[in-house]
Amino acid sequence: MEQRQIDQLRDAKNRSAPQDVVRAIPYLEFLGVTVEEEPGGVLICHLPFQDKLVGNPTLPAIHGGVIGGLLESVALLQLIWSLDAPTLPRTVNTSIDYLRSGWAKDTFARGRITKQGRRVANVRAEAWQDDPERPIAAAHGHFLLG
């Protein structure tokens, strides 16, 4: 019998194994996302480049939907990781600014919880490729908790 997702998330947190949170979320496995915890409990997502991620073959550039989904994901992961009782937050909305082309190379992302209430959290996230100081996209989103 497959382990319930919420139990997988809880176990992953208890074992301080953020990659196991990713393993519990099929779409992130499909994208090939890996995640590591930095000091201070900040998660950094790593999206290795793959040909299937391309949205503009002319440039070529990674699909904007992939970048947007990565930003939403890192926000979700950071919430799962930071909350006392792990839940799978539900996205209310996201607003994504595309700042530079996402070239055909590895992409990274991190999120920062700007406000956490009892029922809703506000998260800002950024994605970059070579230099965290030169983000390729930034997003903020609202997420329902519990």
Place this chain on the structure above:
Amino acid sequence: MVDGGQAVPSEPAIALDIISQFAAEIPFLKAISASIEKLERGRCRLSAPWQDHLVVDTSTGILHGGVITTLLDSASGTAVFSVIPRVMQIATLDLRIDYLRPAMPNADVFAEADCYRLRKNVAFVRGRAFQDTDREIASSLATFMLESSSL
């Protein structure tokens, strides 16, 4: 809805079947089995099947928002391509999505976009995603920069 001839310039540059062929070759749309269902000047509808590897929540089978984001971004961009007056690159400036309902399992997802205003350098697009005939799961607003460098 493209009305009053506002969004559509007198002579859009790119034939609709060329746009459809181009979209059919986009690797990430292929990866999620998405395809163009309908394309008119200023309007595009994409569809994608529900698939279990695109899910965020395995207990309910709800699709990850990244799938909806991809469909809305592509439908919006394709709607812009269908009205621009010459062949050029376009770039998404921003994309705002409200998730109205979860995308439930075992039902195709549709994304429809409408380029309702085209300025010289910027295009404005409304979008919606739905399942079944009219169960709305998301609505979106996007703006695109029309790149000055022609291809």
